[in-house]
Each structure stands twice: as C-alpha cells, then as structure tokens.
Amino acid sequence: MKYILYLVLLISSQVFAKPVNNSVAFYYSSPMPLAEMTFYSRVVVQPEHVTELELNWFKQRNIAVYAYLSVGESFNKNKSSLSINPNWNSHIADLASAHWQQHIKSSAAALKARGFSGLFLDTLDSYQLLDAKHSKSDQQAGLVTIISSLSETFDKHLILNRGFELLPKIADLANDLVAEGLYSHFNPNDNSYKLTNKNDQDWLSAQLKKAQNLGLNVQIIDYAKPDDRLAMAQKIINAGFNPWVTDGHLQTWGTSSITPVPRRILIPYNSDISPLVKKSVHSKLATIIEYLGYIPDYVDVAKESLPKIDPSLHAGIISWTTNNIFYSTEIIKWLEEGLGIVPELILGELPQSNKLLVSLGVENINVAQAGPYKVEYFADWLKGETTKSPVIIRPNFLKLTSDATALISITSANGKTLAQGSKTKLGGIIVAPWLIDNLPLEGSKWVIDPKNLLNKVLNLPTILAPDTTTLSGRRMLTLHIDGDGFSSVAHFKGKPYNSEVIRDEVIKRYKLPLTSSIIQADIEPNGLHSKQSKELEQVARDIFELPYVEVASHTYSHPYFWKVLSGIQNIDEDDTKYGLNLNIPGYLSVDLEKEISGSIQYINERLTPKNKKTVLILWSGDAVPGPKALAIARKAGVLNVNGGNTSVKADNPTLTNVSPIGRPEGDLLYQIYAPIINENVYTNLWHGPYYGFKRLIETFEITEKPYRLKPYSIYFHFYSGELPAGLDALKYNIDYVLARPNTPVHLSQYAKIAKDFYFSALAKNSNNEWFFSSQSIRTLRIPNDFDIPNIAQSSGVSGITQKGDYIHITDDLAKLSFDHSQENNVPYLASANVSIDNWQVNGAVSFKAWVPAKIDLVNGRSCEFVSNDGKRFKGKSNADITQFSLPKGQFYGYLKCKRAA
Incomplete structure (x- = not known):
C-alpha cells in the first residue's frame, strides 16, 4: 500500500511539475534549433531540412514532428497545374485531378515512412484564386477527398492552414487549425510587416471562434521583428488563441507564450586550414563562453554553408583566426551582413573589409609606423593573467574611428597612436598578440580577460547558466580508470597485479561510484598476456561485479593517435616509435569497429554480470576521435569521454589550460572531454615524480575560484597502483575531496549532463x-548580479x-x-x-x-x-x-x- 502511495505521488509530481505551452512551433530553415524546440510538444518543419538523426532525436524526447505539405500549390509546374499565384510565383493545382490526389497521397506516405508524426497542410484556399471556368465545387470536393486520405494516413494528426469555407466538412478530419495574420501580415514582395485593420481582425476572429466551436485547437501565426514578438504573442493569447510570432518566411525562431533567450555564439572556422581541436577559440575561449551559459556554435565553412543569423537564437559572432587565408569573400560578406543583427567580435588576424573594420572601431593607416613600440593605453577591466605586455614585433597599423572606444593602443617611435583593440555598439576588435601570450618558461597566459571581453565587448547579457559542475548544490565528484597497466605487476608484497591493488586499496576501500575500463587485447585469451588471461579476466569480473562500479571499454588495442586515424594529422607528424597502437601479433591496422563495438561486445559477453552492460568508451592515446569513431560509439549505445587538457597547476594558474566541456563533430556527435586530465600528465608521463598526482588538488582549487569550471574529477590508470607513491597520491586526492562538500556520481551521469549542455535551452x-x-x-x-528565484512561485x-x-x-x-x-x-x-x-x-x-x-x-x-x-x-x-x-x-x-x- 505504501509503495502504491509512492507511485501515486510520483505520477502526480510528474504530471503537474512541467510548465505548459500549447503552441505549435514552426521552423522552415536549417539546421534545426533542437535545444529551443524542447519547449514544445509539436514542431512543424520543412521535411527536406530535417535529418534522420534529428527525427530520431525528436522521437527520443517525445516531440511530435509535423511535415509541411502544400496541398493546393507547387513551385514546380506539372500536368495538374492550372494557374499562377502571383504572390509567391507558384503553380495552383487542380485538386479534382486524380494525378494531383495521387501525388499528395504518395508524398504523405513517404513522409509517414520517414517517421513524421503529422502534417501541416498549407495552401488550402489557393483554389479560390482560380477563375470562374474552374468549378469551385469540384475543387472543394477534391480538397475534401485529399484531406480525408491524409487524415486516415496520419490518424487525424493534421494541422489545417485556414480552409474556413470547408470547415464543417473537414473539421472532424484534423485536430488543429492555424491561421496567419490576425494582427499583422507579411508582404513577400518587399519583406515588410504591416498591421491588419480592425475589420480584417474581426472577420478572422469570428472564423477562428467557429473553428474552436467545431472542436479544433486554434493557433495564430503572426509576423513581427524579434523585439516586438512577445508583446504581439501576448495580444494573441488575450484574444483566446495560441500564438506563434516569427518572420514572414518562418526561417527564424519564433515566440509563443515564451520568447527564447539567445545562447548560441556563432564561430566560423575552416577545417581545411586547421581542425577545430587546434583552434584557440575552441580550446581556450570556449571554456569561458560555456561558463557564462552560452553555447559555442561552430560552423565549419569547409563542410557547411554559413547559417542565417537569427537574433532569436544567436547572441553574437566570434571570428578568431591566425591565418588571413580564412577570410574568403563569402565569410566577409556574411560578417558584413550580420553587422547590427548581433554583436560581432573579430580576434587575431583581420579581414580585408573596410566596412567591417570601421563598423567595429578601426581603420587602416596606409603608412607603416616604425618601432620600437610601447603601450599607451590598456583598459584596466580588460587586463588578463599576465603582468607583462606581449612582445610587439609586427603590430597592426590601425587608428581608432571617431565613434569607437579604445581598448588597447600603442605608440610607434614617432609618437603615432596605433589602435590594437576597439569597441563600438556593434562589437569590437582585438588583434594579435593581445590575446594569448606564449612564454618560453611560463607557458601560455591570457593577455586580456576573456570573461570581460565577452561580457563588455560582445555585450553578452547576464543569464542563468546551465551548469555541469554541481549537483544538488555541491560540486560533483567523478572517478574513472583507463585500462592501462591492468596486467602489470605492482611493486608490493606478493607481486599482485596493478589492477588487484587498485581493486582492493581504492575501489573496495572507498566504495564510491567509479567507472572502470579494460583494454581488450591486454587481458583476453588471444591477447598480449594469454598465459595470464584467466587470472586477469577474473580480476576484471571482480571489479565489474561491484555494485558501485560501472563498466567502460578502453578500446581493443589502445590506439595512440586518433588524430591520424581521423585524418586530422599526418602520420609523419607524430612520434611513432612505439607504433600506432599496442603491438598485437596479426593485428596489422587499426579497425575502428573492432576497437569500439568489438571491445564492447567482448566485455559484455565475457566480463560483466548479467545486470550490467558497458556504458562508456574511454578514448585512448591522444583522445581526439573523428566523426566515424564517435558514430560507431553512438551506434553501439555508449557514451564517450576523455580528451581535453585541463591540468592547470599553481605554478601557472592560467585558464588557458582549462578545456571546454566537449567538442562537436557534426551530425549531433559530441566528444565529451574528461573534466580534468589524468595522473600521466602530473607525473611527467609516468617517469616521476610518482607522487606528482598530488598536485591534482591545485587543479581542483584553481578550477573552483574565481570560477567553478569543473567538477571534482579523479581520472587515473591502473598503473597508479604500481608504486607506493602513486597509490598514496591517489588516496590523497580522494581523501581531499571527501573532506569537502561533494556529490558523487558515475562518469556516465556526468557525460549525460555534459552533452546535454549543448541541447539545453532558456526562455522567458x-x-x-x-x-x-x-x-x-x-x-x-x-x-552574482542576478536575482534569486522565489521557490514557492x-x-x-x-x-x-x-x-x-x-x-x-x-x-x-x-x-x-x-x-x-x-x-x-x-x-x-x-x-x-x-x-x-x-x-x-x-x-x-x-x-x-x-x-x-x-x-x-x-x-x-x-x-x-x-x-x-x-x-x-x-x-x-x-x-x-x-x-x-x-x-x-x-x-x-x-x-x-x-x-x-
């Protein structure tokens, strides 16, 4: 009885906890704004703009996807075409034609097969534009036949666009009706927005009330500029209808009872010049972008078109390159067209565009100015981690425009002022070398303050920030083990395997949620240690059977150079004296399927108890998998973690050594970086000092203040159990965290949280x-400068x-x-x-x-x-x-x- 009471309470909490939004979202562009779409139970899209992966993504979240279908018109002339719609230059179809009816039926069947949940039926009234020689009653009868067929195919999951004249005949065939232009209308000829008159509003309102009385859910699509949309949506709500207010082409994200909080920062790059993983905008600046709650939205211009800039989704644009080849005519034009739509920040090398430079506060000085150069002005709020100015060898010869604010300026030998950083109402510019200074003995440091750069130059509004470091108010704790050293013999009495030491001295001792992996070829019967395989596999089983241990694979043969396998880097650029992977007899080249899905199958079949399966792949070596490897992992049903380079220590407490949450690889693929790097880095690649992993607490402290950037993450290998100093350091780190407030979680839970950062959304x-x-x-x-919520409300x-x-x-x-x-x-x-x-x-x-x-x-x-x-x-x-x-x-x-x- 008490358990039944719990279930009743559980169901009631799930039913009533969610805010309700009855509007259907419409979006006719691409790529899909998936995060923002999660506020809606139904979305309407152009079917050619949504991928199969995206359709599956929607299905996993119980979001019904409706395909746009034009019932009365086509942009392609065919034997059913009767006339031209002059407003859109489209062909009005003969609805009574068997050819057209079959065309619509076949189109609907294909959409159903793809996985669409319903249809949005447009151009239902187009037949009314036909002249008198075409029978109106025949067209109406044909339309009823078409809608009846579609209703049967999609079980009434149809949204009608108007069709008022036939509503008594078709209302029972659909669930929803949408009408455009209650308070505004869009003129496609000049892309203008105009308000409707009172008579038109009254007539349409009367038709909509009739539709409601016939049992249809009614929604209005109106048109307005982004800043005016929420007020218009509220006006529609007050009139008794669900709203969707957007642009005239439905190619920007709209507003219903809620308006989106733009969180995406568009970042163009060119992978043909340099891969994303080597870009400072990703490896360094993205960390701060994410901390502020914003999403780095990378656009690889080598593989995809530059997107439409949408102020409802995009909070700004950052272009950071060290190679002026990057600035193609297409990119420059796109940046120029974006001026005034969202703020723009140009970093490093500058584009050859007077319009861009002047708009962002500088213009070229045609005569070179000789050095030496010295700093004239550096805004105090922009100063970063280094106390020294960078060496100025080849400065940009720029002067500040009259409407700009100086951020950084230097003087030449003759006293001429040269602008190196500027800010205007449209954004700003910071040129090299005023971003990151790479010092021979000190390492890299921020010359400028990246947080203030984003807040004050890119003008990012302060927002609530989705957080991947904290759970239930306490800093998360994760522990995970790469399989390296599992089979090695430890320097302890009895000569146990490293894995036995870690099992007994760490895993069983602390009983914390922990993710453990193995390298298949290291322990399998046909692997590198076939004689010891029976013992090694049993140790793995002992570890995986522990209730607080979750199972991961560290691949089949431990590839060292994923960058080579993914084509990011040529093989001759690497030190390959140890080969590309473990030297396994007969295994001549790396097989990604064997490395990932094959190793997972081996673990599940031979090592895990019945109630457990492998849940993660932990990348090996340089841990830079390409899209193929990530896709194989996704198909195998596992999450993925490792990579990144967060290893900041007290002798250089720089945020340049703190990696972002993860890295996209297209097609909804993400590599999730290890929150903090493993003991290999702290011990000089396991050459000593072996107690060096104790410096992990320096990383903990630096990534806590002034900003909590990472959870507590203790990431190590089985070889930490090889020597007393290594084992002591590992325990030291665990004890340090346990002495402080924390919330322990499995790495898989962190990985889900981390990945969902890129699919989370805010609205108001x-x-x-x-x-x-x-x-x-x-x-x-x-x-800090934000109000706190009222929990009661x-x-x-x-x-x-x-x-x-x-x-x-x-x-x-x-x-x-x-x-x-x-x-x-x-x-x-x-x-x-x-x-x-x-x-x-x-x-x-x-x-x-x-x-x-x-x-x-x-x-x-x-x-x-x-x-x-x-x-x-x-x-x-x-x-x-x-x-x-x-x-x-x-x-x-x-x-x-x-x-x-």
Whole structure:
C-alpha cells in the first residue's frame, strides 16, 4: 500500500511539475534549433531540412514532428497545374485531378515512412484564386477527398492552414487549425510587416471562434521583428488563441507564450586550414563562453554553408583566426551582413573589409609606423593573467574611428597612436598578440580577460547558466580508470597485479561510484598476456561485479593517435616509435569497429554480470576521435569521454589550460572531454615524480575560484597502483575531496549532463519568469548580479543554495519565478550529497545516495522523510537549516511537511 502511495505521488509530481505551452512551433530553415524546440510538444518543419538523426532525436524526447505539405500549390509546374499565384510565383493545382490526389497521397506516405508524426497542410484556399471556368465545387470536393486520405494516413494528426469555407466538412478530419495574420501580415514582395485593420481582425476572429466551436485547437501565426514578438504573442493569447510570432518566411525562431533567450555564439572556422581541436577559440575561449551559459556554435565553412543569423537564437559572432587565408569573400560578406543583427567580435588576424573594420572601431593607416613600440593605453577591466605586455614585433597599423572606444593602443617611435583593440555598439576588435601570450618558461597566459571581453565587448547579457559542475548544490565528484597497466605487476608484497591493488586499496576501500575500463587485447585469451588471461579476466569480473562500479571499454588495442586515424594529422607528424597502437601479433591496422563495438561486445559477453552492460568508451592515446569513431560509439549505445587538457597547476594558474566541456563533430556527435586530465600528465608521463598526482588538488582549487569550471574529477590508470607513491597520491586526492562538500556520481551521469549542455535551452515570458529545458542538467548557476528565484512561485525546482549561487532543477522543464511579492516560506533544498530523481514537498521523493545522505533543507523544521517501507527520518535544525541524515542507497518515499499556519 505504501509503495502504491509512492507511485501515486510520483505520477502526480510528474504530471503537474512541467510548465505548459500549447503552441505549435514552426521552423522552415536549417539546421534545426533542437535545444529551443524542447519547449514544445509539436514542431512543424520543412521535411527536406530535417535529418534522420534529428527525427530520431525528436522521437527520443517525445516531440511530435509535423511535415509541411502544400496541398493546393507547387513551385514546380506539372500536368495538374492550372494557374499562377502571383504572390509567391507558384503553380495552383487542380485538386479534382486524380494525378494531383495521387501525388499528395504518395508524398504523405513517404513522409509517414520517414517517421513524421503529422502534417501541416498549407495552401488550402489557393483554389479560390482560380477563375470562374474552374468549378469551385469540384475543387472543394477534391480538397475534401485529399484531406480525408491524409487524415486516415496520419490518424487525424493534421494541422489545417485556414480552409474556413470547408470547415464543417473537414473539421472532424484534423485536430488543429492555424491561421496567419490576425494582427499583422507579411508582404513577400518587399519583406515588410504591416498591421491588419480592425475589420480584417474581426472577420478572422469570428472564423477562428467557429473553428474552436467545431472542436479544433486554434493557433495564430503572426509576423513581427524579434523585439516586438512577445508583446504581439501576448495580444494573441488575450484574444483566446495560441500564438506563434516569427518572420514572414518562418526561417527564424519564433515566440509563443515564451520568447527564447539567445545562447548560441556563432564561430566560423575552416577545417581545411586547421581542425577545430587546434583552434584557440575552441580550446581556450570556449571554456569561458560555456561558463557564462552560452553555447559555442561552430560552423565549419569547409563542410557547411554559413547559417542565417537569427537574433532569436544567436547572441553574437566570434571570428578568431591566425591565418588571413580564412577570410574568403563569402565569410566577409556574411560578417558584413550580420553587422547590427548581433554583436560581432573579430580576434587575431583581420579581414580585408573596410566596412567591417570601421563598423567595429578601426581603420587602416596606409603608412607603416616604425618601432620600437610601447603601450599607451590598456583598459584596466580588460587586463588578463599576465603582468607583462606581449612582445610587439609586427603590430597592426590601425587608428581608432571617431565613434569607437579604445581598448588597447600603442605608440610607434614617432609618437603615432596605433589602435590594437576597439569597441563600438556593434562589437569590437582585438588583434594579435593581445590575446594569448606564449612564454618560453611560463607557458601560455591570457593577455586580456576573456570573461570581460565577452561580457563588455560582445555585450553578452547576464543569464542563468546551465551548469555541469554541481549537483544538488555541491560540486560533483567523478572517478574513472583507463585500462592501462591492468596486467602489470605492482611493486608490493606478493607481486599482485596493478589492477588487484587498485581493486582492493581504492575501489573496495572507498566504495564510491567509479567507472572502470579494460583494454581488450591486454587481458583476453588471444591477447598480449594469454598465459595470464584467466587470472586477469577474473580480476576484471571482480571489479565489474561491484555494485558501485560501472563498466567502460578502453578500446581493443589502445590506439595512440586518433588524430591520424581521423585524418586530422599526418602520420609523419607524430612520434611513432612505439607504433600506432599496442603491438598485437596479426593485428596489422587499426579497425575502428573492432576497437569500439568489438571491445564492447567482448566485455559484455565475457566480463560483466548479467545486470550490467558497458556504458562508456574511454578514448585512448591522444583522445581526439573523428566523426566515424564517435558514430560507431553512438551506434553501439555508449557514451564517450576523455580528451581535453585541463591540468592547470599553481605554478601557472592560467585558464588557458582549462578545456571546454566537449567538442562537436557534426551530425549531433559530441566528444565529451574528461573534466580534468589524468595522473600521466602530473607525473611527467609516468617517469616521476610518482607522487606528482598530488598536485591534482591545485587543479581542483584553481578550477573552483574565481570560477567553478569543473567538477571534482579523479581520472587515473591502473598503473597508479604500481608504486607506493602513486597509490598514496591517489588516496590523497580522494581523501581531499571527501573532506569537502561533494556529490558523487558515475562518469556516465556526468557525460549525460555534459552533452546535454549543448541541447539545453532558456526562455522567458512577459512576467519575467524564466524557463529551462534539459533532459539531464539539474543545476543552474545564478550570476552574482542576478536575482534569486522565489521557490514557492517556481515549478520543477527543489531549491537554491544558501549562498544563492545554484538552483536545483528536478524536471526536464522548469519554471523560475522572480516575483517576491509572496513570501518564500516553503521548505526547499539548500544542498545535499545525493542525486535526486524526483522531488515534491508533501509528495514523491527519490534519490541515490552513494554515501550516507546529508540533506539540508531551508524552512524544514516541520518536515520528515518517509521511506516506502515506513521508516521515518527527522532532521536536526540549526538556524535556518534542518539537516537530515539517511542511509546510503536508493531512497523511495516522500517528504512530509506540516503546512505553515
């Protein structure tokens, strides 16, 4: 009975926690703004613009995708064409024609086979443009026949565009009706927006009310510029209809009851010149872009067209290159056309475009100015990590325009002022070498402050930031092991394998969620250690059977140079004295299928218990897999982690050594970087000092302050168990984290959170309420100058930290209210060391506690946790916090609180 009560509470919390948006989203461009689309249960697209991968992505999220289908017109003349629609220069079809009816039926069948959930039927009224020689009644009868057929194919999942004259005959064949132009209309001839008159509004409103009375859901598509869309959408809502307000071609992202918060930063690059992994804009600046809550939206101009710049989606453009070959005519034109639409930031080499340069604050000086050069001005707020100015050998000979603000300027030998950094209302410019200084003994450092650069020059608004470092208010902890050294003999009494030492001294000792991998060829019967294989496989089984261990593959033969395998780098550029992978007899070339899916199959068939499967591939060697390898991993159903280069230490505490969350490879593929690099780097490639991994805590501290950039991540190999110093360093790091607030999670949970950063979305409504959509991210970071939400007025939220810096999200869709007119006196979560699955005050609660649970509630004095087997857990209060202690394990039950009088 108590378990049934829990299920009832669980279902009710899931039903009522999500904010509702009844509008259908329309988007006729590409690529799909997938993150923003997650706010909607239905989207309408041009079928040729959506890929099969995207259709599967929508299906996984229960988002119904409707295909646009023109019923009454075609842009291609055919034997059913009767006349021309002069507004669009399209051909009006003969709806009574058997040829046209079969064409529509075949088109619909093909769309159904592709996986579309329904159809948006456009041009239903086009027959009314025909002259009198074409029978109107015949056309109407043909239209009813067509819609009847489509309704049967898609089980009434049809959206009608108008068709008012025939509504009594077709209303039962569809679920929805859309009409364009209640308050505005778009003129395609001059791309203008105009308001409709009162008579037209009244007539259309009357037709729409009739449609509602016939049982159809009714939506309006109106047109406006981005800044005017939310007000118009609210006007449509007030009239009693669902809104979608967008541009006249439906090629920018629109507004319904919510308007998107633009988070994408467009970053063009050319992989034919240099791969993304070698770009500073990715390896260094993207870290700060992501910290601020924005998404680096890379565009590889060698493989794809430059996208339409959409201020509803895009917050800015960054172009950073060290090679002026990059600036093709196409890229320059695109950047010029984007001026004034979104802010633009040009870094490094400058394009040969007077329009761009002048718009961003500088113009060329035609006469070279001789050195030596010295710094004249450097804005204090822009100064970065280095205290020295970079060596100026070949400066840019630029002068500041009259409407620009100087950021950096130098003087030449004759006292001439040369602008090196500028800012205007349209964006700004910083030229080399004023970005990153590479010092021979000190390493690289930021010359400028990248956070202030983005905030003040690119003019990024302060937003709630989706966070991949924190869970339930505490810094996440992950542990994962690469399979290297599994079979080696440790320098301990009894000569155990390294893997046995790690199993007994680390994994079993701490009992923390941990991800362990093996290299197949290292332990299999036909591998490098065939005589020891029986023992080694048993050690692997012992490890994988532990309830807190999740299973990963570290490939078949441990390829060292994925950059070579993916074509990013030529083989002669690498030091290959050890070969391209482990030297396995008879294995002459790397087979990606064998390395990834083959090794996963081996592990699942021979090493894992029945209730476990491999969930991750941990990249080996240089850990730069190409799209083929990532696609194989995805097809095998596993996540992927490793790579990146976060290893910053106290002797050079620079953010240039902190990698971003991950790297895209097209077709929805992402490599997720290891949050922090492994002990190999801290120990001089395992040449010593072997206690060097203790310096990991320096990385922990630098990536905590001033910005929490990474979770606690302890990433190592089995060879850390080879020597006492290595084992001691590993334990030292674990003990350091356990002495501090943390929330332990499996690496797979982090990988899901990390990947979903690129598919999460923010929106706002007219009441200044914020909405957040994400399948996996359960934390939003609140910037310092941002208000804190009122938990009592919010939904899909369990609480906020005492410092007011992190919000705890419980649902895939959350609403955050910043209205403090009502007191925030409900019990809410301050922090916990658990991973929460469900949370509802006086409702269902479930969470996973890998260690004894400590849960801190605000306003929680009257609360208790009740498990589904009847056990009750009361808290201890101190000031505003009530702390609850529960056993480790999976908790199912509910949170019972007495309501305030």
